[in-house]
Amino acid sequence: MLKKLVFTAAIVFSLFALNVSAEDTAAKAVVKSAPSGFDRTRPHKLTETMHSIARTAVFYLPNRLMDAADIISFEGGFGGVFALEMQATRYLQIGGAHGSSYFMAKAYDRQCGGGYRDTSRFGLICWDRDVTYVSENFGSIREYVIDSPQFSIADCRLDAFRDNEVDFWAVGVHIGWLLELGVAVHPIEVADFAAGIFCIDLRGDDIK
Numbered sequence: 044m045l046k047k048l049v050f051t052a053a054i055v056f057s058l059f060a061l062n063v064s065a066e067d068t069a070a071k072a073v074v075k076s077a078p079s080g081f082d083r084t085r086p087h088k089l090t091e092t093m094h095s096i097a098r099t100a101v102f103y104l105p106n107r108l109m110d111a112a113d114i115i116s117f118e119g120g121f122g123g124v125f126a127l128e129m130q131a132t133r134y135l136q137i138g139g140a141h142g143s144s145y146f147m148a149k150a151y152d153r154q155c156g157g158g159y160r161d162t163s164r165f166g167l168i169c170w171d172r173d174v175t176y177v178s179e180n181f182g183s184i185r186e187y188v189i190d191s192p193q194f195s196i197a198d199c200r201l202d203a204f205r206d207n208e209v210d211f212w213a214v215g216v217h218i219g220w221l222l223e224l225g226v227a228v229h230p231i232e233v234a235d236f237a238a239g240i241f242c243i244d245l246r247g248d249d250i251k
Contacts, residue, residue: 114229
C-alpha cells in the first residue's frame with residue numbers, strides 16, 4: 044500500500060514539474076519573439092529640451108523688457124493726505140504720511156491699477172509706525188493691511204511685505220498735499236533683470 048502511494052505521488056510530482064517547465068519555456072519564447080520598438084506616448088528627452096530652448100528664445104526679449112519695466116514703480120493720487128517721506132529700504136527712512144486718498148499706480152510685483160488708501164505712518168532710520176489700509180482696489184492692485192501701531196524696528200515679516208503687496212527694500216520718495224506723487228526703484232528687480240540676461244529667473248515671473 045505504501046509503495047502505491049509513493050509511486051502515485053512521484054507521478055503527480057513529475058507531471059507538475061513538466062507543466063511548470065513547459066510554461067517557463069513558452070514565456071521565454073514570447074519574450075524572445077517580442078518585437079523591439081518604442082512607446083509613442085513616452086516623452087522624448089531631446090524633444091523636450093529643444094522645446095524648452097525654443098520657448099526661452101521666443102520669450103527672451105519680452106521677458107527682459109518686462110523685467111526692466113519692473114525696476115521702477117510710480118503712483119499718483121488725490122485726497123485729504125499729507126505726505127513727505129524718503130526711504131532707502133525700510134531700514135533707512137525718514138518722514139511720513141497721514142490721511143486718505145484715491146490713487147492710481149504701477150506698483151511693485153507687476154501690480155497696475157488703483158484703489159483707496161488710508162494711512163498713518165512715520166519712519167525714522169530703521170524705526171517706524173505704520174497703520175495702512177488699501178481697499179476698493181481695481182486692476183491688479185491687491186488689498187492689504189499693515190497694522191504696526193507701535194514705533195519699533197521695521198519688520199519685513201509682515202504679511203504685506205511677505206506677500207509682495209509692498210516692497211520692503213524699495214528706494215523711493217513720496218510727497219503729497221491734496222495731490223500726491225510717489226516713485227520708487229526696486230533693487231530686487233534690478234537683480235532679477237541682471238540675472239535674466241543670463242536666463243536666470245530670480246523672481247520666477249518670466250513667461251514660460
